[in-house]
Amino acid sequence: MSATLKHAAWVLRGNPVTALAATGATLLVLIAIFAPWLAPHDPILSNVPMALQPPSATYWAGTDQLGRDVFSRLLVATRLDLAIAVSAVGISFAAGAVIGSFCGYIGGWLDKSVGRLVDVLMAFPLFVLAMAMVAALGNRVENIVIATAFINLPFYIRFARAEVNVRRNLGWVEAARSGGESHMTIVLRYLLPNILPAMAVQISLNLGWAILNAAGLSFIGLGVQPPTPEWGIMVAEGARFITAGQWWLVAYPGLALMLTVLCFNLLGDGLRDILDPRMRT
Amino acid sequence: MRALKSVGVRVGRRLVASVPALLGVVVFTFVLMRVLPGDPAVFFASGPNAGQAEIQMIREQMGLDRPVHEQLIRYFSEIGRGQLGRSMTTGQAVVADLRERLPASLELTLVALILALGAAIPLGILAALRPNSPLDHVVRFVCSMGVCVPTFVSGLLLIYVFYVVLGIAPDPTGRIDIFAASPPDITGFLLLDFAITGDWEGWRAAAGQIILPACTMALFVLAPLARMTRASMLAVLGSDFIRTARSIGLSRWKVIVVHGLRNALLPVITITGIVFSTMLGANVLVEKVFSWPGVGSYALDALLGSDYAPVQGFVLMMALAFVVVNLLIDVLYGIADPRVNVE
Numbered sequence: 139m140s141a142t143l144k145h146a147a148w149v150l151r152g153n154p155v156t157a158l159a160a161t162g163a164t165l166l167v168l169i170a171i172f173a174p175w176l177a178p179h180d181p182i183l184s185n186v187p188m189a190l191q192p193p194s195a196t197y198w199a200g201t202d203q204l205g206r207d208v209f210s211r212l213l214v215a216t217r218l219d220l221a222i223a224v225s226a227v228g229i230s231f232a233a234g235a236v237i238g239s240f241c242g243y244i245g246g247w248l249d250k251s252v253g254r255l256v257d258v259l260m261a262f263p264l265f266v267l268a269m270a271m272v273a274a275l276g277n278r279v280e281n282i283v284i285a286t287a288f289i290n291l292p293f294y295i296r297f298a299r300a301e302v303n304v305r306r307n308l309g310w311v312e313a314a315r316s317g318g319e320s321h322m323t324i325v326l327r328y329l330l331p332n333i334l335p336a337m338a339v340q341i342s343l344n345l346g347w348a349i350l351n352a353a354g355l356s357f358i359g360l361g362v363q364p365p366t367p368e369w370g371i372m373v374a375e376g377a378r379f380i381t382a383g384q385w386w387l388v389a390y391p392g393l394a395l396m397l398t399v400l401c402f403n404l405l406g407d408g409l410r411d412i413l414d415p416r417m418r419t
Numbered sequence: 420m421r422a423l424k425s426v427g428v429r430v431g432r433r434l435v436a437s438v439p440a441l442l443g444v445v446v447f448t449f450v451l452m453r454v455l456p457g458d459p460a461v462f463f464a465s466g467p468n469a470g471q472a473e474i475q476m477i478r479e480q481m482g483l484d485r486p487v488h489e490q491l492i493r494y495f496s497e498i499g500r501g502q503l504g505r506s507m508t509t510g511q512a513v514v515a516d517l518r519e520r521l522p523a524s525l526e527l528t529l530v531a532l533i534l535a536l537g538a539a540i541p542l543g544i545l546a547a548l549r550p551n552s553p554l555d556h557v558v559r560f561v562c563s564m565g566v567c568v569p570t571f572v573s574g575l576l577l578i579y580v581f582y583v584v585l586g587i588a589p590d591p592t593g594r595i596d597i598f599a600a601s602p603p604d605i606t607g608f609l610l611l612d613f614a615i616t617g618d619w620e621g622w623r624a625a626a627g628q629i630i631l632p633a634c635t636m637a638l639f640v641l642a643p644l645a646r647m648t649r650a651s652m653l654a655v656l657g658s659d660f661i662r663t664a665r666s667i668g669l670s671r672w673k674v675i676v677v678h679g680l681r682n683a684l685l686p687v688i689t690i691t692g693i694v695f696s697t698m699l700g701a702n703v704l705v706e707k708v709f710s711w712p713g714v715g716s717y718a719l720d721a722l723l724g725s726d727y728a729p730v731q732g733f734v735l736m737m738a739l740a741f742v743v744v745n746l747l748i749d750v751l752y753g754i755a756d757p758r759v760n761v762e
Contacts, residue, residue, distance in 0.1 A: 254439060254440075254443075255443070257439075257440045257443075258439075258440045258443030258444060258447065261437075261440045261441070261443075261444055261738045261741050261742070262444060262447075262700075262734065262737070262738065263696075263697075263699065263700025263701075263734065263737040263738075263741075264697075264700060265700050265701055265703060265704075266700055266703060266718060266733070266734060266737065267734075269703070269719070269722055270448070270451050270452070270722060270730060270734070271451065273722050273723070273725070274451050274452070274454040275454070346567065350569050353569055354569060354571065354704055357569075357571050357704065358703070358704070358707060358719060358723075359723070370569075370571075373569075373571060373572055373575070374571075376575075377571075377575055377708070380575050380578055380579050380583070381578070381582065381583060381591075383579075383583050385576075385579050385583075388572060388575045388576065388579070389576060389579075391572075392568065392569070392572030392573075392575075392576065395567075395568070395569055395572060396564070396567045396568045396569075396572070397567075399566075399567040400563065400564070400567040403563060403566065403567060404563065407563075
């Protein structure tokens with residue numbers, strides 16, 4: 139274990155940007171966990187006399203139309219935003235990796251029919267599909283997770299399928315087969331772990347995308363309901379005041395979204411550079 | 420002639436191959452829309468206190484009392500006749516609504532794509548000419564930033580800077596000032612219509628309205644385009660024929676643009692196609708921020724009002740656009756690199 143950590147530290151020293159991104163991501167997770175204790179003000183309690191105050195020493199990011207502290211709301215929202223993205227990506231990764239691996243390993247009609255289904259999904263405008271799914275399943279946070287996971291699924295299936303397909307007849311797979319392992323074991327115990335590093339890149343790049351997607355859905359009023367602090371809905375509420383000059387209601391949640399997505403994207407880029415330097419663009 | 424024929428064959432094959440996907444899209448959206456909460460018949464009835472009999476009558480009129488598979492067959496036969504049903508909120512046929520609003524969305528997406536390509540290709544080339552130089556890092560940084568800011572945030576911030584603070588952008592609502600005269604409806608693209616009629620003042624006003632939403636979208640898609648250009652140019656510039664072209668003393672411009680860029684174009688075309696179809700779908704958010712009267716905001720309003728037909732029509736149209744864009748790319752491939760035609 140300590141050898142792995144040492145190796146990771148050695149790799150990160152050579153990639154300052156990736157190291158920075160990794161630190162940022164860790165910090166985000168810590169904020170997500172400890173936000174309720176870190177927030178200087180109550181994120182829900184309104185304080186109308188102090189409404190729409192610009193950023194100051196007391197209110198670092200200003201106050202919104204109900205006098206709530208924007209900075210506290212930003213901190214508290216981290217947990218919900220990260221939770222939505224992580225669970226959505228987790229679900230689509232788990233399902234997509236298993237489905238894609240079996241398709242790549244078995245091939246034949248299963249591969250063909252799943253491939254067709256994936257084609258159909260990819261022909262959809264994905265954001266609109268997510269919108270329609272949340273509207274159809276009901277306007278709740280769980281359904282944002284399901285919809286985001288669903289529109290990510292095709293990418294994972296394709297990716298896992300391609301990765302398994304090039305490995306299915308390699309020596310060590312043949313060896314496992316001739317050793318009498320069942321196909322189930324070969325896919326789940328040998329092939330899946332083998333494609334995990336490549337998929338880690340995909341996961342990291344996808345997390346940023348999932349956050350943007352979830353924020354976009356709540357921006358148009360689907361999923362998260364008003365008093366709950368969430369970055370997308372904070373931007374939506376602030377949008378009404380932008381022409382009146384109250385920029386902090388949009389700028390700070392926007393900054394939070396940007397930094398979070400940036401962290402995960404840079405982390406994904408860094409992981410890819412380490413795992414496969416040729417893919418760098 | 421032979422090249423033309425081979426393009427035709429490829430296009431035909433692609434069209435046939437896309438039919439199952441399109442059918443799948445129609446069926447899937449249809450089923451999804453039937454799960455939407457809210458009874459459209461109640462919504463469509465004259466008011467909240469409409470009688471049970473009236474609601475029942477509307478249900479029968481809309482065919483909602485039939486089993487789902489029968490409704491689906493009816494929908495297919497409607498599509499066969501070129502109809503997509505009727506919107507309950509606007510009271511018009513969905514086809515007419517879409518036709519009225521599509522030019523707005525297309526104009527916005529095309530202008531955004533032109534802006535994005537106009538910035539991304541030079542940036543990508545510059546970055547590829549000097550890999551790992553400060554310039555390369557700046558381009559990389561700008562691209563990474565662009566893809567991290569959600570369009571609804573960058574749109575609002577652009578409004579703040581250019582409308583509220585600097586006051587140089589017009590009121591960010593719609594395609595044209597409410598008090599301005601709109602041009603005669605020739606193509607539906609305001610910029611083209613104004614140019615055709617020679618109304619340059621109107622053209623400037625329309626351009627002022629479109630520039631902010633177009634920039635918002637362009638910023639978001641800058642990254643994939645510039646990065647692909649850089650990677651592709653980098654690979655081409657290292658190849659033998661570029662070395663030869665340089666060694667025989669061709670001008671720098673000729674080496675980079677004529678010989679380099681042309682050979683680096685294929686991957687860029689592919690990614691442009693992908694970007695264009697995602698932009699058409701991602702329009703929804705930008706159109707909402709700028710109150711743009713396009714198909715995206717139309718579908719969004721319909722969805723929030725549980726109005727089936729427009730959403731189905733919108734999704735089908737987007738899937739069709741996806742197919743058409745892929746076809747166009749196939750054709751462009753053959754023009755950019757004739758070797759593709761020789762399979």
